[in-house]
Amino acid sequence: MxxxxxxxxxxxxxxxxxxxxxxxxxxxxxxxxxxxxxxxxxxxxxxxxxxxxxxxxxxxxxxxxxxxxxxxxxxxxxxxxxxxxxxxxxxxxxxxxxxxxxxxxxxxxxxxxxFPETNRRMESKIRQLRLADDIGFNTPNTVVTNSSEKVEELFEGRETVISKALSSPLISEKDQDKFVFSTQLDEPPSENDDSVSVCPTIFQEALLPKIDYRVTVIGDTVLPVKIEGEKGDMPVDWRTEKEDVQFIQTDLPRSVEQLCREYVSEAGLLFGAIDLVERDGEFVFLEINPNGEWGWLQKPWDVPVAENLTxxxxxxxxx
The missing domain is CATH 3.40.50 (Rossmann fold)
Structure with a gap:
């Protein structure tokens, strides 16, 4: 049962x-x-x-x-x-x-x-990036900090930087929950920016232009989709325009597909939803959701997650 x-x-x-x-x-x-x-x-x-x-x-x-x-x-x-x-x-x-x-x-x-404890452990974005680097994935240059000065250092030689939540991006409020999406910064924060100093945040090099992929791994089965905007250019975080993007079943290079399998196995998981980006022909690991949503892939995009998970x-x- x-x-x-x-x-x-x-x-x-x-x-x-x-x-x-x-x-x-x-x-x-x-x-x-x-x-x-x-x-x-x-x-x-x-x-x-x-x-x-x-x-x-x-x-x-x-x-x-x-x-x-x-x-x-x-x-x-x-x-x-x-x-x-x-x-x-x-x-x-x-x-x-x-x-x-x-x-x-x-x-x-x-x-x-x-296993619940494994899910909890693999929610750590820092742990995720360390494991990805250990097994051979490309990963973005990353700083986790609440220091405006350290963010400014990451900007050196770069026009833009991406910021995103270190932990759960959900802000629960009485009337409506809010979601903190990845955001593009076009200039460093000011020295005394309270929005930076109040808590540690992930800051990463901006991998732009890019192609986004969601890779659902179920045991040894790898189900990748390429995420394409119906209007052309993709936003920094495709979740902000989820209704206007398409999820097209595709194939990954064998080496990348195997890295996805190895990652989920090394993490102690049987299921995981991995976010990758491709830039200039290179695939870069962003993060994994060990208990990621997938119903929107099953229907209307016919990605056979339910069949394989069953x-x-x-x-x-x-x-």
């Missing part, structure tokens, strides 16, 4: 479930923001983990061989504000369910795609 941990609004999960249903393959989807609607029991010392959902009992210890750790939600995440308990209660309940979910990481002989999950389900 395949265990899927996500949230009820995750479209990518819907693609996988359709594949599993077409194969008549057993699975259990747990939308983790609704865990309180389940009955869960963990018995020790035998370590039987039993989940009852809609009258059906599943012994995770005995039945689960693959776990897809997708995008778990949090208790009360989608509950209307007027129906939520006080903040202290929310935090307490969240911590208890988080501890129970973490205990699932000890399910015997279960393969995780990907096969991977089934292959590793030894129950």
């Amino acid at each position: 395949i265990l899927i941990l996500s949230n009820k609004y995750d479209v990518s999960v819907d693609f996988i479930i359709k594949e599993l249903q077409d194969r008549d393959y057993p699975y259990l989807r747990l939308n983790t923001e609704d865990l309180a609607e389940l009955e869960v029991t963990t018995k020790l010392p035998d370590f039987d983990v039993i989940v009852e959902k809609q009258g059906k009992k599943v012994n995770l210890t005995e039945e689960v061989g693959s776990v897809w750790y997708r995008r778990p939600g949090e208790p009360f995440e989608f509950v209307d504000e007027e129906n939520k308990p006080d903040l202290g209660t929310i935090e307490y309940v969240k911590e208890q369910w988080s501890a129970w979910l973490q205990s699932l990481e000890t399910l015997p002989d279960a393969t995780w795609v990907n 096969e991977l999950l089934i292959e590793h389900d030894t129950r």
